[in-house]
Amino acid sequence: MPELRLVIFDVDGTLVDSQADILAAMAAAYAAEGITLPDRAAVLSIVGLSLPVAMESLSPGLDPARRARMVETYKDAYVALREKARMHETSPLYPGARAALDRLQADPFTLLGVATGKSRRGLDKLIEGHGLEGLFVTTQVSDHHPSKPHPAMLLACLSETGVAADRAVMVGDTRFDMDMARAAGVRGIGVDWGYHAADTLTADAMIGDFSELDAAVDGLIGQATEQDA
Incomplete structure (x- = not known):
């Protein structure tokens, strides 16, 4: 056998x-903290990493508490996007x-x-x-x-x-x-x-x-x- x-x-x-949703959720996380979002290529380069590691890679030296808030904002924004949009359109x-x-x-x-x-x-x-x-x-x-x-x-x-x-x-x-x-x-x-x-x-x-x-x-x-x- x-x-x-x-x-x-x-x-x-x-x-x-899923880049549209990832970029939008990341933009929300950075905007909530008043930080300039890195460019599209930089954000896509960290796709696959866990969010805390991804945030640190994009913005080295972030205060841990701020990074933790950004992670949670990203997660919430991602889920909110999923509830409002059609999965087949934004993450086909x-x-x-x-x-x-x-x-x-x-x-x-x-x-x-x-x-x-x-x-x-x-x-x-x-x-x-x-x-x-x-x-x-x-x-x-x-x-x-x-x-x-x-x-x-x-x-x-x-x-x-x-x-x-x-x-x-x-x-x-x-x-x-x-x-x-x-x-x-x-x-x-x-x-x-x-x-x-x-x-x-x-x-x-x-x-x-x-x-x-x-x-x-x-x-x-x-x-x-x-x-x-």
Whole structure:
């Protein structure tokens, strides 16, 4: 019988193009403190990090109390945006994302997971908004783990599913995702449509479209199985 395998997805910049909501929520957090918002490229460069780490990266030396307020303002603004806007308009799934998730889930030996810098509240809103309930057997969020690229989220995915690291892949759009994968002993598949330049990812495989994902997953897990044999 084939061994189970696990495909773990980043969310922002990988499954959904959420930059409009991220930029708006970040603008609200900075405005509330009377601080000038860094430019768009700077904000998108920290997508994937947990919010406290992201804020510190964008504005080094912030007073901890002020940074904590900004984190909470961001979270509240993000949820408020989600309640007022249509998810499909402001945080749409990338073309082919849902079909790829459905194809992989249809394989009885493939499990799906999420490892995201989002909060539990933010991820739950996104899953509900896009009707993705029941697709993911493990979902790891920033509330309970150190920020990427620390491997804690991936290690928790492996532990919860009982899948070995060499039977798992991480799919993401940032160097934080790929560094996290390496730290956890998991192969990394980079996507070229996200928020970090493709040539900065140092992934084990790169894809330019979700139609290429199945072959990339098969190739990397096949390589690991052959090496172990």
